Structures are given as structure tokens and as C-alpha cells.
Amino acid sequence: MEEDTLNNLLPASDTDLDFSFTSVSTATDRTFACSSARSSLARSSLTLSFNDRLSSTSSSSPSSSSAPSSSSSRPHRGSDPNWSAIKTATALSSDGRLHLRHLKLLRHLGTGNLGRVYLCRLRDCDSASFALKVVDRDHLSAKKLSHVDTEAEILSMLDHPFLPTLYAHFTASHYTCLLIDYCPGGDLHSLLRRQPSNRLPLQAVRFFVAEVLVALEYLHALGIVYRDLKPENILLRENGHVMLSDFDLCFKADVVPTFRTYRGPSDQDRTGNSNRTKTKHAYRRGSCFGAANEQREPSKEVVAEFVAEPTAAYSQCCVGTHEYLAPELVSGAGHGNGVDWWAFGVLIYELLYGTTPFKGGNKEGTLRNIASSEQVRFPAAAEKEEEGMAEARDLIEKLLVKDPRRRLGWAGGATDIKRHLFFEGIKWPLIRSYRPPAEVRGLTRKLMRSKSKGQGHVSHVPGSHRRRRWWWKGLEFFMRAKGSKHSYYYCSRSSASNHSNGNYYRYYVNNNKNGRLLD
Numbered sequence: 001m002e003e004d005t006l007n008n009l010l011p012a013s014d015t016d017l018d019f020s021f022t023s024v025s026t027a028t029d030r031t032f033a034c035s036s037a038r039s040s041l042a043r044s045s046l047t048l049s050f051n052d053r054l055s056s057t058s059s060s061s062p063s064s065s066s067a068p069s070s071s072s073s074r075p076h077r078g079s080d081p082n083w084s085a086i087k088t089a090t091a092l093s094s095d096g097r098l099h100l101r102h103l104k105l106l107r108h109l110g111t112g113n114l115g116r117v118y119l120c121r122l123r124d125c126d127s128a129s130f131a132l133k134v135v136d137r138d139h140l141s142a143k144k145l146s147h148v149d150t151e152a153e154i155l156s157m158l159d160h161p162f163l164p165t166l167y168a169h170f171t172a173s174h175y176t177c178l179l180i181d182y183c184p185g186g187d188l189h190s191l192l193r194r195q196p197s198n199r200l201p202l203q204a205v206r207f208f209v210a211e212v213l214v215a216l217e218y219l220h221a222l223g224i225v226y227r228d229l230k231p232e233n234i235l236l237r238e239n240g241h242v243m244l245s246d247f248d249l250c251f252k253a254d255v256v257p258t259f260r261t262y263r264g265p266s267d268q269d270r271t272g273n274s275n276r277t278k279t280k281h282a283y284r285r286g287s288c289f290g291a292a293n294e295q296r297e298p299s300k301e302v303v304a305e306f307v308a309e310p311t312a313a314y315s316q317c318c319v320g321t322h323e324y325l326a327p328e329l330v331s332g333a334g335h336g337n338g339v340d341w342w343a344f345g346v347l348i349y350e351l352l353y354g355t356t357p358f359k360g361g362n363k364e365g366t367l368r369n370i371a372s373s374e375q376v377r378f379p380a381a382a383e384k385e386e387e388g389m390a391e392a393r394d395l396i397e398k399l400l401v402k403d404p405r406r407r408l409g410w411a412g413g414a415t416d417i418k419r420h421l422f423f424e425g426i427k428w429p430l431i432r433s434y435r436p437p438a439e440v441r442g443l444t445r446k447l448m449r450s451k452s453k454g455q456g457h458v459s460h461v462p463g464s465h466r467r468r469r470w471w472w473k474g475l476e477f478f479m480r481a482k483g484s485k486h487s488y489y490y491c492s493r494s495s496a497s498n499h500s501n502g503n504y505y506r507y508y509v510n511n512n513k514n515g516r517l518l519d
């Protein structure tokens with residue numbers, strides 16, 4: 001029905017656009033506000049500065065359309081059939097650029113806070129599917145527009161199998177359009193809700209979080225702190241591998257890559273389960289994190305490893321999804337790269353246990369639990385629990401350390417986390433070749449179906465309510481109760497009643513003397 005309507009409304013040219021999309025109704029206010037990111041000092045030529053890498057594909061001028069982001073600047077996607085299709089379409093275009101008229105909208109996939117997302121194809125090529133995020137600039141505040149630009153900037157930097165590729169970014173009339181990979185597998189949150197007790201088997205968790213870890217590693221190496229990790233933002237590609245989405249809450253900092261050395265297993269023991277005395281290491285082998293083990297003596301050689309972690313990243317702009325907020329975000333005292341590693345711990349916990357670790361009776365309760373000194377607790381272990389659960393708990397405990405500087409990942413990033421025993425045996429360079437877990441209910445069947453239909457989409461499970469990023473009045477109450485010296489300003493308090501889901505609040509922490517809002 002909706003598909004028909006959209007098809008009927010398809011524009012003959014870009015100028016017809018006003019009639020082709022329904023404007024996003026007053027969207028909920030974003031919790032994002034631009035960060036007060038404090039970059040690290042540029043110590044050497046190795047310092048990567050985000051701004052140096054901005055792609056020229058980002059264009060905000062009205063009525064412009066852009067040439068597709070060049071596949072040559074994305075070496076890993078050079079042979080991607082989607083790129084070939086885009087190149088063919090632009091070669092046939094009179095001005096060598098991709099326009100909205102080259103696309104055929106097939107279906108509305110969903111609506112976010114900034115815009116609507118459509119499944120689409122190129123008019124002259126039925127084999128390549130894309131997701132088109134359409135943002136009606138006329139209906140967004142200046143602040144939200146800056147979020148759109150942030151998302152476009154970040155997307156234009158990415159070249160990674162577990163992150164979206166931005167094929168084109170164009171502005172037509174008052175619409176900004178971002179053309180990215182289409183993920184027919186839906187999101188991990190919906191997949192989780194299909195599982196018995198909302199839990200995934202441990203091997204499936206290892207598969208998904210290992211890929212997320214690699215994606216975060218890449219983002220952090222670029223100095224990007226993601227800040228919105230949660231199952232809802234982990235989409236599943238046609239091949240069952242993950243793709244992180246939603247980059248408008250990110251903030252950027254400089255990162256100083258370093259080489260360091262470590263001595264094999266002794267370091268592994270440090271980051272792994274320290275109570276375990278192992279003389280031999282069990283290596284899992286076989287397809288998709290299988291359980292076949294092989295015993296071998298630990299290697300003792302000194303290994304040089306690359307670490308690019310934005311440890312100096314700093315922002316005071318508090319954003320995120322409440323169950324995934326790190327304690328330093330809740331306290332409003334400023335935060336950095338550690339928030340992603342905290343959220344990574346929450347993610348592993350939720351995938352394994354079907355709930356988040358600090359969830360309270362209501363949102364304030366959750367915040368209180370996060371901010372308290374109470375350590376993470378686990379449900380009582382089953383009598384016969386899956387192999388690897390002890391390692392999983394140990395990893396979660398090390399990630400959910402309340403002090404960000406003592407949290408696993410803060411200093412060494414994903415490099416440290418990868419060495420934890422939970423991930424033992426994973427051959428990281430081959431991670432793209434691992435088979436998605438066949439035992440996960442709904443995963444392969446849905447993906448197969450979407451493949452055969454060519455345009456299927458794993459819908460959200462009814463009742464699997466997506467957790468939005470919000471901030472809520474309860475925080476004010478909560479902080480007052482704690483006698484905090486910080487004061488909070490709800491930037492959108494007056495418009496809160498207009499919000500479509502009524503649960504979005506953006507706030508600034510004001511802890512400077514002159515009372516200026518930190519932005």
C-alpha cells in the first residue's frame with residue numbers, strides 16, 4: 001500500500017520533489033549537541049585529524065546533487081557491485097552526477113529523528129539495492145541540520161565492511177539525501193526479540209560482538225567516538241554480517257597512533273581471567289567460531305601491535321540511550337572514548353542475558369544504578385551453562401568498570417579487548433569470512449527470503465519497542481537528589497510536548513562559572 005503510494009508519487013524530476021516525500025513530522029529533538037571535543041595535542045605527523053579527511057561529497061548547498069563518493073578512495077569497496085551500478089548510472093547521466101531521478105523508491109523502511117529511510121534501486125539496474133535516507137531540511141532546526149551534516153561527514157570517511165558506505169550524498173530542493181548500503185536483515189534488537197528469552201547463544205554473541213568490536217576499532221582509529229552503540233543500531237547485511245548505523249551522535253577528536261609491544265599470553269592473562277592459571281591455550285577452530293579445540297603451548301614472543309585509540313577525546317555534551325549510558329555520561333562530568341567500551345560491555349550483557357545490566361524500575365532507577373558504585377551483577381549461572389560464559393562475564397566485568405580510566409579498552413582500545421579470552425581463537429584478519437551463526441532463530445531464513453524476493457526486509461518484531469536516545473526530566477531530579485554541583489538545562493523543554501515519541505530531551509551540563517551553555 002505504502003509502496004504503491006510512494007511509487008505513484010515518484011518524481012519525474014528533482015523539482016517535483018516537494019510532492020514525493022511526506023515531510024517528517026516534527027521529529028523528536030535529538031539528544032545530540034555538538035561536542036566540546038578537546039583534541040589531543042598534535043604531537044607528531046602521525047596525528048590523524050578528522051577534519052583533514054572530510055570528503056568533498058558533503059554538500060549542503062541547495063538544489064545540488066553530488067557525484068558519487070569515489071570508489072577509488074575506498075579501496076575495500078572497489079569491486080563492490082553496488083559501486084559498479086552507481087558508476088554506470090552516473091556515466092549515463094548528462095552531468096556525470098547521480099540525481100534523485102536515477103532512483104526508484106521501493107519501500108519506506110523506517111523513520112528516524114532526522115528523516116525517513118527508503119529502500120531504493122537504480123532505475124536502470126535492478127540488481128543493486130540501497131537505503132536512501134531523506135532529510136527534509138525545511139523541517140529541521142539549525143541544530144538538527146548540523147547533526148545531518150555530522151552524519152554525512154562521518155559516513156563520507158568510512159571504508160569498512162561493518163560500516164555503511166556512502167554511495168552518494170546530494171541535495172535536491174530542500175531534501176538532503178544519503179545513499180548507503182541496504183541491510184535486509186533488520187537490526188539486532190529485533191533479532192534478539194525473536195529469540196527464546198531474548199537471548200542469543202554464546203557463539204552467536206561472539207560472532208556479532210567481534211564484528212562490532214572491529215567496527216569500533218576502525219571508528220576510534222579515525223578519532224570518532226560513536227556514543228550510540230545498542231542493538232537497534234546494529235543492522236544486518238544480506239550476508240548476515242553487521243553494519244553499524246546512525247552516526248549523528250558521534251564526536252570527533254584527534255588520535256595519536258602508536259606501536260607497542262607485548263609478550264603473548266602473559267598479557268592475555270592480564271586482560272583475561274586472572275583467576276585462571278593456564279599452561280595451555282585452547283584455540284577454537286573451524287567455521288564460525290566453532291567449538292573444535294586444539295591444544296598448543298602458548299607463544300612467548302614479543303609482538304608489536306598497533307594502537308590508535310582517541311584517549312584524549314573529551315566532550316561534555318551528554319547524549320545516548322539511557323540503558324547504555326556510561327557513568328561518566330550520567331554524572332555529566334565529561335567523557336571520552338571510554339563510553340563506547342562501556343556500551344560494548346552493556347551490549348554483550350544484553351545479547352547474553354536478554355536485558356541490560358543496570359536496568360531499573362524506571363529511567364531514573366536505571367540512571368541511579370549506573371551512577372552508583374554498585375558493580376555489575378549477573379543472573380545466577382545455570383547448572384550446565386554454555387562453554388565460554390565465565391569468560392564472557394569476566395570480559396563484561398572489565399568493560400563495566402565505573403572509572404573510565406580503569407576500564408578495559410580505555411588505553412589500548414580494541415587491541416586490548418581482542419586479547420581477552422572471550423575472543424580467544426578468533427582470527428581477526430579473517431573475520432569477514434566467518435559464517436553467520438546458523439542457529440540463530442530467524443537470521444538465515446529471513447536473509448534467504450529477502451534474497452530470493454530481492455527486496456524483502458526483516459521487519460521489526462511487533463512489540464519490540466526501539467529504545468530511543470532520550471534524556472528525561474528525571475535526571476534533573478536525580479542529580480539534585482545527589483547534591484550535584486552541576487546544573488542542567490533542557491534545551492528543548494518547551495517543545496517536548498511536540499515530540500512524536502515524547503521522550504527526547506537534550507540537555508547541556510553547565511558547570512562553568514559564567515553560566516554559559518556548553519555547546
Ligand SMILES: Nc1ncnc2c1ncn2[C@@H]1O[C@H](COP(=O)(O)OP(=O)(O)OP(=O)(O)O)[C@@H](O)[C@H]1O
Nearest residue numbers: 109110111112113114115117131181182183245246
Ligand atoms: N541501511 C539501512 N538498511 C535497512 N534499514 C535501515 C537502514 N538505515 C536505517 N534503516 C531503518 O530505517 C529506520 C530509520 O533509521 P534512521 O537511521 O533514520 O533512524 P533510527 O535508527 O531510528 O535512529 P534515530 O532516530 O535515533 O536517528 C530504522 O528503523 C532502521 O531500521
